[in-house]
Amino acid sequence: MRISQFFVATSREAPAEAELASHKLMLRAGLIKKLGAGLYTWMPLGLRVLRKVEAIVREEMDRAGAIELQMPAVQPAELWQESGRWEKFGPQMLRIKDRHERDFCFGPTHEEVISDIARRDIKSYRQLPVNFYQIQTKFRDEIRPRFGVMRAREFLMKDAYSFDASKAGLQNSYDAMYAAYAKIFTRLGLRFRAVSADTGAIGGSSSHEFHVLADSGEDAIAFCPASDYAANIELAEALAPAGERKPASAAMQQVATPGKKTCEDVAALLQIPLTQTVKAIALVANDKFHLLLLRGDHSLNEVKASKIAGLEVFRFATEQEIVAALDCEPGYIGPVTARAVDVIADRSVAAMSDFVCGANQPGYHLTGVNWGRDLPEPKLIADVRNVVEGDPSPDGKGSLSICRGIEVGHVFALGTKYSEAMNVVFLDEAGKSRLAEMGCYGIGVSRIVAAAIEQNHDDKGINWPQAIAPFDIAVIPIGYGRSEEVKRTAHRLHDELTAAGFAVLLDDRDERPGVMFADQELIGVPHRVVIGERGLKQGTLEYQARGAAQASPIGLQNALTELKSRLSPR
């Protein structure tokens, strides 16, 4: 490809709205253009990358036995009403009406549609198992779209749905997808990790997320360096502290802590460790007030909290509700005099003695508080906090580390949730009607492009993994308009490399060298060869890999052979 016949629109400065490295670089390199909040055009250069990712995903899905189809992006409301998700899905779903005032949505996902297809066409166990997939544009009306295509509203996703006759079959399908995902991300050249994930509101038996590891990732992952344990922080269990609770050694005392509303402030004022303090979080669920206790240095895990019976749908209490229930403003609330209130203690709080908490009197806290003596033992003890670095690993092998990741894939064993709701049944060997066991498997295709950049860039620009680079090699002639020999050599090399099956980008703009170098580095073409009069006189060209510190000369005579070997994987 000659640049003059392609479209490369790079810029030196990124629009002010971009924060993340990948977002800035995608805009600067001209991969994407923003049309509106969370809406992006894939420019020709970006589209080449997107298509490469897509191709690898498709190949591995096919290889794993999945069958491609394509469902409509716009879906009738009826299907969603049938599954109950028309109401449940909430404002994330973009709802639209047609000219007859009939309700539709722009599909945020396709469980309903695929279930509808399956129930119409799958009648016998002989047709199972089957796994359908598509690579489709989805729309989710995110509260806050950001980071470019990383969290866009319109995005490209590969979603697959498996149907099996039995739980064991579902496990097979699930395992096959898990393996395919590992292959896909390996082929993409990304550093990733599969982690156990919460099965959340969808229900179902097991679930794994695939994360591309990057400090800028939105998700926290807990993993154990000493074992293969890895879980989304939402799921990672915080074990109860080992050993017996220490006996009380101090008397309960009320101390003045005016203006000190946070555990940090109180601990600083009293000169005690933060781990000695207890914070009380006021929650309301089903119109009932609850006080949830966490150690001062811990943070609430809302997913875990919502698994407690009665707290399935909770919210934080308003200041008015707190005052009404405890007769005290937030900042000084605590469990001791809150006898009429349901108290839920985190495991680590239940194991504390001589702790400090709010006194339910504005400007006062209590010190030396002890369970059983100063207040009743907690009615309910649960794991409701996020694990922190150094917590013991739930599998008992060492301690946890925390890293950040970008969720690019998710495999999910759904079971019969949708087959029940949508009546997806088939006849088994005995002629009996049975519910299909379903699984669903997503990959954020467009997000992968951004994630790959997060993981592979430097101060000059993108450094694509070979597998998804928009071009394999850039040919840069210096003095293109001045030297016939340079021009001729450049075109010959371009043609030969192209004939050898490589995607070649020839910079025939007759630009100054600095401009061409800077553009190639920004765009991130993994290899480049420079042709100049100087070198040609000595019969050499210059080769440089994108990440390499400097160029090395190669002989003009054997240039093609040499470049072929450098370009071929491994």
Next chain:
RNA sequence: CGGGGUGUAGCGCAGUCUGGUAGCGCAUCUGCUUUGGGAGCAGAGGGUCGGGAGUUCGAAUCUCUCCACCCCGACCA
């Protein structure tokens, strides 16, 4: 949904407080020079200052209103 911020040329910004005929850098176009790391000089084009209403002799600037975009946020123990 709440709070904050921004909207001026394709991009990055100044000008707004203190009203008086719209500016800088990059990019674009023309010419000459230059040619191995985002060139130099000379010239040129491009903006109903987010939209609407109002105040005023006069509004990018003041007032009201609407819109778009960005950031932060459930609180906190």
